[in-house]
Amino acid sequence: MDSTDISSDLTEILYTKDQIDARVREVAAQIDADYEGKNPLLVGVLNGAVMVVADLSRALKIHCEMDWMAVSSYGSGTQTSGVVRILKDLNTNLEGRHVIVVEDIIDTGLTLTYLMQNLASRDPASLKIMTMFRKPEAIQSPLEIAYVGYDLPNRFVVGYGLDYAGRYRNLTDVGILSPHIYA
Ligand code: 5GP
Secondary structure, three states, rough: HHHHHHHHHHHEEEHHHHHHHHHHHHHHHHHHHHOOOOOEEEEEEEEOHHHHHHHHHHHHOOOOEEEEEEEEOOOOOOOOOOEEEEEEEEOOOOOOOOOEEEEEEEEOOHHHHHHHHHOOOOOOOOEEEEEEEEEHHHHOOOOOOOOOOOOOOOEEEEEEEEEEEEEEEOOOEEEEEOHHOOO
């Protein structure tokens, strides 16, 4: 679906499908240059990163592999608590691998801080982060984010993998959810 299909659910469209496509290609070109000959492992954080991993991996010109993790960060509605539980672990041994953790969005960075400590303990050759979207708090976080798609305002957004109550992940654009949906 695109934003015209659900226009009354959004107060603003922040990035269109075309803008997202273009930026994913730019980031892929950076990763191509940085990882040539390294066969990086893209670790997608389910469920939100499905779209990013699918598009980023296909935009790469180098070989890569993919694996998935599912974590649940406890919290209600539109806030994260920072308490993380691994629901699905990787199938791949990370020892000696060049790992790029792919996220849909980083807000406080609490979810990823936990995940990065966990992955670093598995002895990868390198470990970096790519996120499609970054919120203002993430810029203040000590997390080092190697690749960023776009910066976002401090608002609750949906689309391109980002959901509200399980919906809107299949929205091709990214926009601000109207408060009447979650009020
Ligand atoms: P953090 O731990 O960085 O604060 O939160 C990261 C997680 O919170 C993301 O993976 C995502 O699931 C959720 N999240 C943070 N901001 C938003 C947002 O604006 N929209 C949606 N749909 N999820 C968000």
